[in-house]
Amino acid sequence: GAGVSQSPSNKVTEKGKDVELRCDPISGHTALYWYRQSLGQGLEFLIYFQGNSAPDKSGLPSDRFSAERTGGSVSTLTIQRTQQEDSAVYLCASSRPNGIQYFGAGTRLSVL
Amino acid sequence: AQKVTQAQTEISVVEKEDVTLDCVYETRDTTYYLFWYKQPPSGELVFLIRRNSFDEQNEISGRYSWNFQKSTSSFNFTITASQVVDSAVYFCALGPNFGNEKLTFGTGTRLTIIP
Numbered sequence: 001g002a003g004v005s006q007s008p009s010n011k012v013t014e015k016g017k018d019v020e021l022r023c024d025p026i027s028g029h030t031a032l033y034w035y036r037q038s039l040g041q042g043l044e045f046l047i048y049f050q051g052n053s054a055p056d057k058s059g060l061p062s063d064r065f066s067a068e069r070t071g072g073s074v075s076t077l078t079i080q081r082t083q084q085e086d087s088a089v090y091l092c093a094s095s096r097p098n099g100i101q102y103f104g105a106g107t108r109l110s111v112l
Numbered sequence: 113a114q115k116v117t118q119a120q121t122e123i124s125v126v127e128k129e130d131v132t133l134d135c136v137y138e139t140r141d142t143t144y145y146l147f148w149y150k151q152p153p154s155g156e157l158v159f160l161i162r163r164n165s166f167d168e169q170n171e172i173s174g175r176y177s178w179n180f181q182k183s184t185s186s187f188n189f190t191i192t193a194s195q196v197v198d199s200a201v202y203f204c205a206l207g208p209n210f211g212n213e214k215l216t217f218g219t220g221t222r223l224t225i226i227p
Contacts, residue, residue, distance in 0.1 A: 035217075042116070042203060042217035042219040042220055043157075043215070043217040044217075045214040048213070059214065100162055101159075101215060103158075103159075104156060105156040106155050106156070108155075
């Protein structure tokens with residue numbers, strides 16, 4: 001597709017359940033980023049993948065959060081044992097080397 | 113540590129008025145990039161501009177203009193003759209001047225254009 005694609009667009013889950021969020025970057029973009037946007041807040045960096053290098057996980061808020069990127073393309077962000085404070089919009093972006101980050105429309109996660 | 117401050121949480125102006133969105137940043141880096149993104153109600157962040165810290169020239173793109181002042185660590189964004197379609201949340205962001213790295217975002221300014 002032409003842009004960054006994220007699925008699902010909305011996810012409602014119960015506290016304690018695991019969720020998986022998917023990001024399909026722009027074709028040819030080697031870098032992929034996950035950010036979290038909580039209500040009324042700016043975007044908070046979570047994790048960054050660049051090619052085959054080890055990911056920068058410095059923004060992950062707890063060990064319940066993990067992400068992988070298969071084949072240098074699609075990425076999945078997994079949140080285990082979800083908590084209510086995990087409720088937010090999770091945004092994915094991709095870019096070329098030293099390029100501009102282009103964002104998807106996000107996944108709105110609601111933890112009940 | 114890097115920080116971006118957008119002190120204006122919400123702004124409302126009547127259509128056709130000019131409006132300026134403020135952005136102040138902090139960084140220890142000598143070179144860096146500054147960005148503005150627009151987030152319409154659909155939620156997707158739309159890239160507007162990237163400015164290298166080497167280049168302090170102001171930029172104009174149609175009704176949009178940007179004023180970068182390194183001396184005051186500010187990168188303000190002005191919309192001239194605002195339109196209803198400009199209603200959105202606008203984010204200022206700061207990034208390093210090398211490779212691909214995370215961006216540091218401000219908390220955004222919600223702009224409402226009143227018809």
